[in-house]
Amino acid sequence: xxxxxxxxxxxxxxxxxxxxxxxxxxxxxxxxxxxxxxxxxxxxxxxxxxxxxxxxxxxxxxxxxxxxxxxxxxxxxxxxxxxxxxxxxxxxxxxxxxxxxxxxxxxxxxxxxxxxxxxxxxxxxxxxxxxxxxxxxxxxxxxxxxxxxxxxxxxxxxxxxxxxxxxxxxxxxxxxxxxxxxxxxxxxxxxxxxxxxxxxxxxxxxxxxxxxxxxxxxxxxxxxxxxxxxxxxxxxxxxxxxxxxxxxxxxxxxxxx
Amino acid sequence: xxxxxxxxxxxxxxxxxxxxxxxxxxxxxxxxxxxxxxxxxxxxxxxxxxxxxxxxxxxxxxxxxxxxxxxxxxxxxxxxxxxxxxxxxxxxxxxxxxxxxxxxxx
Numbered sequence: 001x002x003x004x005x006x007x008x009x010x011x012x013x014x015x016x017x018x019x020x021x022x023x024x025x026x027x028x029x030x031x032x033x034x035x036x037x038x039x040x041x042x043x044x045x046x047x048x049x050x051x052x053x054x055x056x057x058x059x060x061x062x063x064x065x066x067x068x069x070x071x072x073x074x075x076x077x078x079x080x081x082x083x084x085x086x087x088x089x090x091x092x093x094x095x096x097x098x099x100x101x102x103x104x105x106x107x108x109x110x111x112x113x114x115x116x117x118x119x120x121x122x123x124x125x126x127x128x129x130x131x132x133x134x135x136x137x138x139x140x141x142x143x144x145x146x147x148x149x150x151x152x153x154x155x156x157x158x159x160x161x162x163x164x165x166x167x168x169x170x171x172x173x174x175x176x177x178x179x180x181x182x183x184x185x186x187x188x189x190x191x192x193x194x195x196x197x198x199x200x201x202x203x204x205x206x207x208x209x210x211x212x213x214x215x216x217x218x219x220x221x222x223x224x225x226x227x228x229x230x231x232x233x234x235x236x237x238x239x240x241x242x243x244x245x246x247x248x249x250x251x252x253x254x255x256x257x
Numbered sequence: 258x259x260x261x262x263x264x265x266x267x268x269x270x271x272x273x274x275x276x277x278x279x280x281x282x283x284x285x286x287x288x289x290x291x292x293x294x295x296x297x298x299x300x301x302x303x304x305x306x307x308x309x310x311x312x313x314x315x316x317x318x319x320x321x322x323x324x325x326x327x328x329x330x331x332x333x334x335x336x337x338x339x340x341x342x343x344x345x346x347x348x349x350x351x352x353x354x355x356x357x358x359x360x361x362x363x
Contacts, residue, residue: 004271004361004362005268005271005272008264008267008268008271009268011259011264012261012264012265012268015259015261015264023259025357027283027331027333027357028333039331039359040331040359076293076294077283077293077294079283079284079293092281092283092357094259094294095259096259097259
């Protein structure tokens with residue numbers, strides 16, 4: 001009883017604080033495992049802190065932990081059948097999905113339009129730029145947070161979790177490179193970077209040479225945005241938001257090439 | 258999807274020490290009224306907080322839930338909406354729904 005209440009309060013708190021989590025619940029257990037695994041046992045997997053509750057078996061908890069990340073990506077509940085020794089256990093996983101948090105790195109023309117559109121769509125928006133004339137409330141009246149600091153120190157402070165969508169649109173190649181390198185191993189739902197195909201290729205090759213794994217590079221959306229022939233900052237912002245909405249609603253598409 | 262209202266209801270009921278059944282659709286096949294992950298609360302007096310799609314399917318789940326509340330054992334209940342009988346009773350969805358019924362609180 002007390003355990004159940006603690007679980008649901010933690011779940012409620014995760015929702016209120018917009019933190020991504022996965023609620024796991026045992027549905028069925030084969031007879032030989034019923035000694036230590038019970039239907040109804042629950043665990044809340046949190047990505048920015050310790051979990052709450054337990055399933056009753058460390059091995060099961062670890063298997064489910066790896067499934068939990070997939071459930072968050074797919075954004076859909078999933079019933080998982082886990083063979084365990086001579087028996088099995090069925091676990092139901094439900095994603096706790098916070099509102100998307102858009103992290104815009106770069107307060108230039110494109111960043112400004114992305115911020116405006118993202119608020120219109122209803123997302124939480126954080127803007128970072130190291131130039132006071134760009135990172136200010138006059139340019140970003142609706143943003144939830146405007147941080148005027150170096151990208152390095154801002155990225156030290158900002159929590160990046162599976163509900164974070166990162167848009168890299170700084171003023172130059174060097175900052176884009178730095179920001180991408182900093183976030184490429186994060187659990188962000190989306191990472192997009194602006195730039196011509198040639199610039200993107202150069203940055204990717206640079207990161208590959210630094211030892212960033214290919215599969216990490218492959219998940220970067222660059223050039224950023226859906227290919228709709230956008231040219232002006234506002235049009236580019238529409239293509240970026242469209243791409244983010246696609247990832248948010250449909251999950252990461254399998255990219256070819 | 259995790260419904261804030263439902264979670265608030267669960268917390269309230271647990272805090273008040275009231276018994277209830279949490280019903281969750283955990284697997285579907287074919288066309289069903291609600292999707293996987295939909296949950297609802299069934300109270301001992303038969304009232305339902307939230308919805309599992311209404312109609313006969315919901316009525317059948319409710320009846321089963323009240324039994325689960327008596328037995329105090331969780332159960333995976335399969336609701337087959339494809340049978341001729343179902344059609345005869347006006348269940349037009351024609352799918353199969355697995356519903357996890359879990360006695361809580363009390």
